[in-house]
Amino acid sequence: xxxxxxxxxxxxxxxxxxxxxxxxxxxxxxxxxxxxxxxxxxxxxxxxxxxxxxxxxxxxxxxxxxxxxxxxxxxxxxxxxx
Numbered sequence: 001x002x003x004x005x006x007x008x009x010x011x012x013x014x015x016x017x018x019x020x021x022x023x024x025x026x027x028x029x030x031x032x033x034x035x036x037x038x039x040x041x042x043x044x045x046x047x048x049x050x051x052x053x054x055x056x057x058x059x060x061x062x063x064x065x066x067x068x069x070x071x072x073x074x075x076x077x078x079x080x081x082x
Contacts, residue, residue, distance in 0.1 A: 013025060022028040 008025075008029070013028060016022070016032060017025070017028045020028060020031050022031055
């Protein structure tokens with residue numbers, strides 16, 4: 001791994017740290033770099049998926065009809081007092 005010295009706006013770094021839950025500046029910068037790389041690669045991956053051709057046996061999955069009589073469950077969140 002290479003050691004690099006860079007100037008980073010402290011306010012931006014602290015905000016990124018809070019948003020990500022990172023414990024250190026290094027973890028925050030590593031996460032930021034990995035996120036940037038993933039975001040920039042995503043359009044190329046989508047284009048590859050769109051351009052891919054599938055054989056009929058690859059896409060011939062059985063159709064499942066949803067049971068409309070099943071009850072809908074929802075997550076319940078409660079506010080905790082401080």
